[in-house]
Amino acid sequence: MVASKAQQAFTAERRAKAIRLKINGASYTEIAEQLGYSSRGSACSDVRRALEKHVIEEGLAVEAWRELELARLDILQKAVWEKAMEGDPRSIETALKILDRRAKMLGLDSAVKLEVLTIDALDAQIQRLEAELGRNDLASADGEAGEAEAAEGPSG
Secondary structure (H helix, E strand, O other): OOOOHHHHHHHHHHHHHHHHHHHOOOOHHHHHHHHOOOOHHHHHHHHHHHHHHHHHHHHHHHHHHHHHHHHHHHHHHHHHHHHHHOOOHHHHHHHHHHHHHHHHHHOOOOOOOOOOOOHHHHHHHHHHHHHHHHHHHHHHHHHHHHHHHHHHOOOO
């Protein structure tokens, strides 16, 4: 069921208040009590949803702005390109600046290697390290037992 305009406005206002409270250091329990959420978890979920929505909307706005700037660069490049291809030094310099700006906007100049760590990858690494620690503990315990037997001498 789609919420009414009034309900959507109430939800947006309550989320904004919840985020302000969280930024100011309020616990989710305090937020729930002050704003009438049914539970601490409801307050937490609502703040998370609001932040996710903001990030998505902001990302879309940035992408739209980037596309506008790229279109402007296309227009500028088209205006100087012919003279640049004919060898005009100022047009070449201008065209190179336009190309450089586009490359920076698109991240083409810096070949950055990003390593993305997922929760699964981190869990696998933790399990591997725990297993390795377990083997080391076993080897250490076996070594200590062997040393103790050697110190006691032959059993008989």
